[in-house]
Amino acid sequence: MxxxxxxxxxxxxxxxxxxxxxxxxxxxxxxxxxxxxxxxxxxxxxxxxxxxxxxxxxxxxxxxxxxxxxxxxxxxxxxxxxxxxxxxxxxxxxxxxxxxxxxxxxxxxxxxxxxxxxxxxxxxxxxxxxxxxxxxxxxxxxxxxxxxxxxxxxxxxxxxxxxxxxxxxxxxxxxxxxxxxxxxxxxxxxxxxxxxxxxxPLHQNVKTTVVAKDVEQTIYSKNFDGLYARVMKTPAAEQATKKPMNFFMAVVKSFKAAKMVDMPLWKLLAGLLSQFDKIRMLSLFGAATEKLEAATIKGDLDNGVQFIGQSQGVINxxxxxxxxxxxxxxxxxxxxxxxxxx
Ligand SMILES: Cc1cc2nc3c(=O)[nH]c(=O)nc-3n(C[C@H](O)[C@H](O)[C@H](O)COP(=O)(O)O)c2cc1C
CATH class of the missing domain: 3.20.20.70 (Aldolase class I)
Structure with a gap:
């Protein structure tokens, strides 16, 4: 075509x-x-x-x-x-x-x-x-x-x-x-x-869960990583999207995300401070990394959170x-x- x-x-x-x-x-x-x-x-x-x-x-x-x-x-x-x-x-x-x-x-x-x-x-x-x-x-x-x-x-x-x-x-x-x-x-x-x-490379446990879930089983929330995002509806995701993560905990966790891309912490801090209005969002984004990794890589849907679209309902x-x-x-x-x- x-x-x-x-x-x-x-x-x-x-x-x-x-x-x-x-x-x-x-x-x-x-x-x-x-x-x-x-x-x-x-x-x-x-x-x-x-x-x-x-x-x-x-x-x-x-x-x-x-x-x-x-x-x-x-x-x-x-x-x-x-x-x-x-x-x-x-x-x-x-x-x-x-x-x-x-x-x-x-x-x-x-x-x-x-x-x-x-x-x-x-x-x-x-x-x-x-x-x-x-x-x-x-x-x-x-x-x-x-x-x-x-x-x-x-x-x-x-x-x-x-x-x-x-x-x-x-x-x-x-x-x-x-x-x-x-x-x-x-x-x-x-x-x-x-x-x-x-x-x-998505974990096999997640793949079979996607096939089993329907179009309604996703959550669209701003509380997960600071931006509106759609994730698979699981008890862990419902918990993770109930309220925004504690700000200080989010900042601490965002350091882990910086380490992953080999970014020196001083650079992350400088970046956060120079974009003060975005600091909360960036921190939440970093904090989400841990939960995403747990689901996507380890297949742990009891503690992890998985990005997935409504199209999971037509994936069979x-x-x-x-x-x-x-x-x-x-x-x-x-x-x-x-x-x-x-
Ligand atoms: C498991 C998974 C992980 C994703 N990770 C990212 C990401 O890291 N960055 C990004 O911009 N979009 C990410 N997306 C979103 C996709 O880039 C794309 O916008 C989305 O999957 C399109 O909708 P669909 O799932 O209905 O096809 C991810 C999607 C899935 C399913």
């Missing part, structure tokens, strides 16, 4: 693996790119050296285009973005921050830049900054989707921008891809779906990336031709 996104990114299928911490690893990124989509590496939990090694590993595993994702407001993210630029990666995807400088640097070697946005205002600002495409994340999404559902957010942004759009949030099969294309998108990013694939199996990608394309063809009566 050819769309504005497949043309722009030089891929065969309009299917994107978004950057998901601990999940969008070199192996999963390469699996999605080898299946004809675009895998995006998550650099959130990686130091600069680890990001460099991960990019080298992806290049060993695939000769297809791939991307690197950076959440700009997080500790260590700008340094990781510079590593990606130095390595001249084909695609850079940024969220939560200003990416003008990324656009300028990537353009020098022909790299493409995708901005993740959740509002019309940010979509217009990103377009003005010169990005090549937008990743528009609706309310249904795992983690930090917007306040508005994909069904309304995607067409509202398609109406006001003239760059290609990747729709994210609630897309897990070919019906979803067909719907996204009808809404004005040019591709879908499937987080929960690819996270629940055979090649995904744990298949290979190749099988999921080709099935989505066949289903989308069927859905798009269903009402094509002469």
């Amino acid at each position: 050819k769309t504005a996104i497949t043309e722009l990114l030089n891929i065969e299928k309009p299917l994107i693996l978004p950057g998901m911490s601990w999940i969008s690893t070199p192996e999963l990124v390469a699996a999605v790119s080898n299946a004809g989509g675009l895998g995006i590496l998550a650099t959130g939990p990686l130091s600069q050296a680890e990001t460099q090694a991960a990019i080298a590993k992806i290049r060993q595993l695939t000769d297809k285009p791939f991307g690197v994702g950076v959440t700009l407001m997080m500790p260590g993210a700008k340094a990781n973005a510079k590593v990606a630029l130095d390595a001249q990666v084909p695609v850079i995807n940024f969220s939560l921050g200003k990416g003008d400088w990324l656009v300028q640097e990537a353009k020098k070697y022909g790299g493409k830049v995708i901005a993740t946005v959740v509002t019309q205002k940010h979509a217009l600002a990103a377009q003005r900054s010169g990005v090549d495409a937008l990743l528009v994340t609706g309310h249904e999404a795992a983690a930090h989707g917007g306040a508005v559902t994909s069904l309304c957010l995607v067409p509202s942004i398609a109406d006001i921008v003239d760059i290609p759009i990747i729709a994210a949030g609630g897309f897990a099969d070919g019906r979803g891809l067909a719907a996204a294309l009808s809404l004005g998108a040019d591709a879908v990013a499937m987080g929960s779906r690819f996270a629940t694939s055979a090649e995904s 199996d744990i298949e290979s990336v190749e099988k999921i990608a080709s099935r989505v394309m066949t289903e989308a063809d069927t859905a798009l031709n269903k009402y094509n009566r002469t």
Whole structure:
């Protein structure tokens, strides 16, 4: 299938693996790119050296285009973005921050830049900054989707921008891809779906739980990491989202997150103080790391908290990336031709 996104990114299928911490690893990124989509590496939990090694590993595993994702407001993210630029990666995807400088640097070697946005205002600002495409994340999404559902957010942004759009949030099969294309998108990013694939490093206990849970079993709350985020509904998640974490405890725990990306504590403190209004949010974000790691890596849903989208209700199996990608394309063809009566 050819769309504005497949043309722009030089891929065969309009299917994107978004950057998901601990999940969008070199192996999963390469699996999605080898299946004809675009895998995006998550650099959130990686130091600069680890990001460099991960990019080298992806290049060993695939000769297809791939991307690197950076959440700009997080500790260590700008340094990781510079590593990606130095390595001249084909695609850079940024969220939560200003990416003008990324656009300028990537353009020098022909790299493409995708901005993740959740509002019309940010979509217009990103377009003005010169990005090549937008990743528009609706309310249904795992983690930090917007306040508005994909069904309304995607067409509202398609109406006001003239760059290609990747729709994210609630897309897990070919019906979803067909719907996204009808809404004005040019591709879908499937987080929960690819996270629940055979090649995904998501713990097997979580994968089987995703298959068992339905669309209603998620929680969307600001109390978990300081930003509105969607997590799997479990007793541990209900507890973790009941009230915001004690501020001082959150600051202490955020140091652990800084250590993970090899950021010196003085730098974290300087960062926190220079962005005083964001201090609480950053701290909560760091504090959430421990619980996310427990679920995603150790499979501990009794104490850990798992990012997952409402699309878990339409995920019914744990298949290979190749099988999921080709099935989505066949289903989308069927859905798009269903009402094509002469
Ligand atoms: C397990 C998991 C972990 C995620 N981790 C991150 C992350 O670290 N950073 C981020 O920007 N988005 C993260 N996301 C969100 C995805 O990038 C994407 O926006 C979302 O999965 C799209 O919605 P969907 O799950 O309905 O496909 C994560 C999603 C999942 C399922």
